[in-house]
Amino acid sequence: MRTVAVLLVAALVVLSGCAGVVPTDSDDPLVGGGDDADTPAPTPTNGSEGVTSPPPDFSDPESDTLGWEGGYWYNESIDVEQDDGLNDEELAKVVNRSMARVEYVRGLEFEQSVPVEIVPREEFRAQQSNSTTPENRRLFDNVKFEALFMINESTDSIETQNTNTGTSVGGYYSPSEERIVVVSDSPDSPRLSEITLSQELFHALQDQKFDLAKFNQSTREKHNAVDGIVEGDGNYVDYLYGQQCAAEWDCLTDTRGGGGGGGLANIGPYLVKYQPYSDGPAFVQGLREEGGWDAVNAVYENPPQSTEQVIHPDRYPDDEPRQLTLSDRTSDSWDRLRPEGRVAYAELGEAGVSAMLVYPLYTRPGTAIVSPQQWLNRNESGGVSEFDPLNYANRYSDGLTGDRMAIYQNDAGETGYVWKLTWEDESEASEFLDGYEQLLEYRNASAVDADGPGTVYRIPEDDPNGFADAFRVVQDGDTVLITNAPRVEDLDSVRSPN
Template sequence: MRSHLAPILAALLLLVSGCAAPVADPTLSQSADDWSWPDDPPTDRLGWENGYWHNESIDIDQSDGLNASEREAFVARTMARVELVRQLEFEEPVPVEVITREEYRAQSDAPTDPVHADWNDQVWEALLLVGEDRTIEEVFDELYGGVVLGYYDPAEDRIVIVSDSPTPAIERGTLAHELVHALQDQHFGLDASPPTQDEQLADNGLTEGDARYVEYLYGDRCGEEWECVPRPEREASGGSFDFSVFLVIYTPYSEGPTFVSELHERGGWEAVNDAYANPPVSTEQLLYPARYPDERPVAVEIEDRSNENWSRFDHDPAGDTVGEASIYAMLRANRAIDRGKLQRNTGAYSAYNYTSGPSSGWAGDLVVPYRPANETVATENPDQRAYVWRITWDTDADAENFEATYTKVMLQLRMGASRVAPNTYVIDEGPFADAYRVTRDGDTVTVVNAPTVEALDAVHSNGD
């Protein structure tokens, strides 16, 4: 499912719209003996879809929503415009359907694998973003439940608009964005998903970045070149959401458009198309497009040193890679870096700046969650979890910088941890109340977390 976040969230991001060179219009010069523009062409072509040219006027009034004929015209002309900007032909029609927000929430509430849920909670706890007082599923439900406007469903080859009205108004950017996902699916396929969080964010950076970049280029042509359907008025959505978790999942939307624009500058749309066969594999590559495709993450391994009281989850993969963007969100959430830099020095099409001193220099990482080996103990004590997180950096200095920021600023200064032994810290209260052992070996930092100091060695004994 490719989701498009609501404008109320985008409004918080101060999105930067860039300028682009005009796209050549291939439709106006094409002719044949039996037709002439602006009649319908004898065969499908860029800039024409389902009876509508990209620059054709349509009569639409969104004040009372879109009826069936208005929606058909709006979708067809938007498809013609999207394929002209993106220089890819739609191979088949794209259905646009409407479901209520209640139906969307019901889909989101589908049962999840409890083992994966526990495992994933530990990954987000390792980032010091979601503590033991809540679950990441609860945070996602709060974040997505009220703000998703629509999505493209590759399993059913359709766009779904989320609205409580059977004749909803549709924001042209949302429609164009989701149509790009349909175009991507028809040409490249969107079903596969990488195994780790960082690689998923990076992969989404290509697909979401492509869609957002086209959305920007589309918007640039509204006004002087294209007559565009006015944006419908939308009431601000209520409620709150976890901004730090949002920062993580928004990485593809923020950094993807600049990444794709740089590919486009390197080699046009062909370079973007080629990237689908070799997508970015880390958020580092999204943040620094010059490092794509050559600079790949280091493969980090963690040997299992737990005793008979602790075991890894029965989960494939055993560990997760969170990556540089997630580490940045962790540092910002815990006030370990200057929060004001988030909206300074952003990329050409980026909403945010995800770079900082303590997170730059990331080379690779792995988080391996642990649980009590006894199933009864694990079930009766849901807070009895642990993890080992190992991060490799480009240089020893990068590793030392992160270690000092993590221990002195985050654990001790911000979270009130006490240093109870060399490299060992204890947080007594709050959702992250646990024992932490933080060690550095050259360019690698290892964090071991357990409920108590005594359990640290049980989870991951010192190799020394």
């Protein structure tokens, strides 16, 4: 029987070797998703609707047709040998046939070809390390992850996430450049996994059909919510493509593996961003089972508005999030941080709250606010599911209807924040408060005497993890308000309780 430690390691393996869409926000680095899956799902055994069967000699059609691209049918053999790496001619063959296969699986026609470039991982890592982020946006991002007790004040969150990206990403599609990059660990003899390539080709197809740039992904919550369809569809297509490879197609694989050969710098931000890659495929699978690909296509016109709608597919699209406001009530030298190029607030949603409460599982073995049995979805053999490995639904985060965080800075350069979270009802808010207070206890916080509403907690100044701060936690019916400041005496300056 597998131990909890082994299962958690297995979950980390599931999260590696990923692909995705390059986001346009420079402080929101690329994160990845899953590969093949092990959960039953419909397989296009007779081809997608509208796919033309190729002639026996695989001759080219008179005009472009679904399931054929660039001179190759979806089930046509190609003369490619990648043991010594792919040359340009071989890469072109693989790309064209893979485009035809994506069309076959998904039932959508490419409007134009997509350039594919193979980039050495070291070059990709250097690109991530050399990316620039305005200082106020960097500080804003630091505080956001500090609020989740994942990255402390002395650690650069952007650098941490860029390191994660350089380690974990197997490929990406850039909407702004309309090109695909496959990240290679062996630049002298580049190989690729056809499954990784298929997802990036599908992202290009998504962009051609649905315009990925049109979506509002201005906060982490909005980003994850939209990715429920964007990455969910992409990873579901991966699954179906992989099933065809296992059953009928001869597909290229990179048996040397990928993922950069190194560990993540910090799994916390990765867990926050991984949610749509875990829950999205099941969300899309359910849509397809109910209404076919037409039902999936329709979601691009009405994408999920919250991670709740993807974590709990039965709540899409009717259970809409609350649109919260959060007024500034500062004094002394405290002012709101308004980073250039982005909205002046954060939203973390159910995915962020769930990841915050799960994170202790990965940082202190044997410590659990959310148990491993609740967190890990398993397949019939007892291993971690590759189709939907992580369960972001738990009793502490369930029922969140909206959140908003404002971040503040004083003249000394110190930071604080106010985080407002609303729930379906008072009982759900109390459940969250129970989980959050367990998290404070895990971080060595203790309650202190202080005037004003709620309970004030203090993490000691000598905290070895770098989270020494004060917190005022107030529940008012279905709302929980968390105020953070460097010291207890600063709490009222960050937010006046009156």
